[in-house]
Amino acid sequence: MPAKRVPDIVVARLPLYLRALSAMQHSGKEFTSSQEMAQWLGISSAQIRKDLSHFGEFGKQGTGYSITGLQQKLRQILNLEREWPIIIIGAGNIGSAIANYPGFAHRGFRVCAVFDNDPRKIGSHIGRYEVYDVRELPTFVRRHGIQLAMIAVPAESAQEVADLAIAAGIKAILNYAPINLSVPDHIRVENIDPVLHLQHMTYYLA
Amino acid sequence: MPAKRVPDIVVARLPLYLRALSAMQHSGKEFTSSQEMAQWLGISSAQIRKDLSHFGEFGKQGTGYSITGLQQKLRQILNLEREWPIIIIGAGNIGSAIANYPGFAHRGFRVCAVFDNDPRKIGSHIGRYEVYDVRELPTFVRRHGIQLAMIAVPAESAQEVADLAIAAGIKAILNYAPINLSVPDHIRVENIDPVLHLQHMTYYLA
DNA sequence: CAGTGTGAAAGTCTTCACAGCT
DNA sequence: AGCTGTGAAGACTTTCACACTG
Structure with a gap:
């Protein structure tokens, strides 16, 4: 799935995204945006979009990202589907x-x-x-x-x-x-x- | 003492240098070089010299750095002279x-x-x-x-x-x-x- | 002559800004 | 209208390579 070689620093942020998504899921929301995640994490929304773009296209224009959907993708990428x-x-x-x-x-x-x-x-x-x-x-x-x-x-x-x-x-x-x-x-x-x-x-x- | 504004990423490495120096001191040595520290830490010697150059000139050409001297300088810089x-x-x-x-x-x-x-x-x-x-x-x-x-x-x-x-x-x-x-x-x-x-x-x- | 300190070059990472999709 | 994905620009970081020093 990694299009080319993904910078290690990008990989290091994915677990952070996963953690933010879990917290959001707990609050009962269904969708989120790069902006919302960015605010939550104190980084820029462009960075989040760029990071994710290394692995595929996971968002919907106008809508954002499905919280559970993106979590699942990140777990796949990080090999976290197994224990x-x-x-x-x-x-x-x-x-x-x-x-x-x-x-x-x-x-x-x-x-x-x-x-x-x-x-x-x-x-x-x-x-x-x-x-x-x-x-x-x-x-x-x-x-x-x-x-x-x-x-x-x-x-x-x-x-x-x-x-x-x-x-x-x-x-x-x-x-x-x-x-x-x-x-x-x-x-x-x-x-x-x-x-x-x-x-x-x-x-x-x- | 910081000549200008020191990048945060540089500050973050100073404690690492301090830790390496402590270990070296325990082994009884008196002097070290950027090369030796670099090998110890798995980074480049140029990076160590460049990092330190933000704060002053602590080494002697041909000889390297006094282990206790450099420790003392780093403690000063990091405000570690107090407890x-x-x-x-x-x-x-x-x-x-x-x-x-x-x-x-x-x-x-x-x-x-x-x-x-x-x-x-x-x-x-x-x-x-x-x-x-x-x-x-x-x-x-x-x-x-x-x-x-x-x-x-x-x-x-x-x-x-x-x-x-x-x-x-x-x-x-x-x-x-x-x-x-x-x-x-x-x-x-x-x-x-x-x-x-x-x-x-x-x-x-x- | 071994090893620092440092401009300049190379490389990497982040942000911008906008076309394009829903 | 709202938000993604992304080239291009900009900012930052690391490495190179060498003049210089004890």
């Missing part, structure tokens, strides 16, 4: 919080296991997940064909567990450790480090 | 996890209070923080002159607590709720939504 299993590596504060985060379920993801290397944590429960020994990770990942991992271990161990996960077949990593992972070209990594955001904002504070 | 107090709004999974996250302390921030509106949580303890009634937030923020807040409440309440916090004097918000906050122009907001990152990555997975 993706994810593993969490690290059963500390962050690992526990994301394991119990209810926000994944309705947006295409299902946490299916939590791993740690601390004998005191292995076998214990986090919400409804038993914590497994990280040594069982390779077998687990291979057996279930899992491609997504979230890393929530201390910075010192992050590269090590990333290597382990990649060797086992993981293709994309959401990394919560405050460190830059080095990975092969075909592996995707996205990072979440709240401190980076805070430090960015303090630049603008008196 | 910033932050409040957390929301004492659920995410709020608790970030309250206990040890990564803030050495990077310029100190969590100083946690608020919630749930009577069952108010008065209870999260790590070493007592959870306060959100109705005490305005007084607390004013009395201590707090400018930074992290919002970790459900999406439905996020706009409401953001409004409350802003009215009390909060100037910058790190928002964990999966929703776009609308705020006045002079307030800065950054968002963390792991699902957005995951959905971005599934685009590239088979």
Whole structure:
């Protein structure tokens, strides 16, 4: 469906559009326009139209976009018509919080296991997940064909567990450790480090 | 110190440089080069030099940058020579996890209070923080002159607590709720939504 | 001679503005 | 009338490549 090669920055905005559409759907509306979405998201309407135009023509002139229709298209584009299993590596504060985060379920993801290397944590429960020994990770990942991992271990161990996960077949990593992972070209990594955001904002504070 | 107006995208990379420098410092080195940092971060050396050139000349030709010297400069630029107090709004999974996250302390921030509106949580303890009634937030923020807040409440309440916090004097918000906050122009907001990152990555997975 | 700082060139991304459809 | 989809223009960002310095 992508006509040519779509810029990564455009792909990054699609989930945002999807999120806005969900909120609009909740408010019971049936159609929306690039203008309305733009206002909602604080960006320009031209950008939204241009972004979507990379993938096809989803709107009706004079009317706008069907909210459910566009959601469906975006889910197709982002491969969200299936549910993706994810593993969490690290059963500390962050690992526990994301394991119990209810926000994944309705947006295409299902946490299916939590791993740690601390004998005191292995076998214990986090919400409804038993914590497994990280040594069982390779077998687990291979057996279930899992491609997504979230890393929530201390910075010192992050590269090590990333290597382990990649060797086992993981293709994309959401990394919560405050460190830059080095990975092969075909592996995707996205990072979440709240401190980076805070430090960015303090630049603008008196 | 900023010669002219520095692009926001440049400011956003400075914390990344700071993080890389900390890691290098730990490995005992004294000097680094734009090339070494670039390799570490997976970006180009020219970009690093250009970014830094917006703020002054920090390197020595032939030698590179003093690791501690550059760290100090970046801390100055980002206003990180003081320690910033932050409040957390929301004492659920995410709020608790970030309250206990040890990564803030050495990077310029100190969590100083946690608020919630749930009577069952108010008065209870999260790590070493007592959870306060959100109705005490305005007084607390004013009395201590707090400018930074992290919002970790459900999406439905996020706009409401953001409004409350802003009215009390909060100037910058790190928002964990999966929703776009609308705020006045002079307030800065950054968002963390792991699902957005995951959905971005599934685009590239088979 | 290794490595910075920087104009100029190349590349990328956003906005404009309007033809054309409903 | 209202709103999309889109070339072309404009703005912004990155990279190049080299004069210069310790």
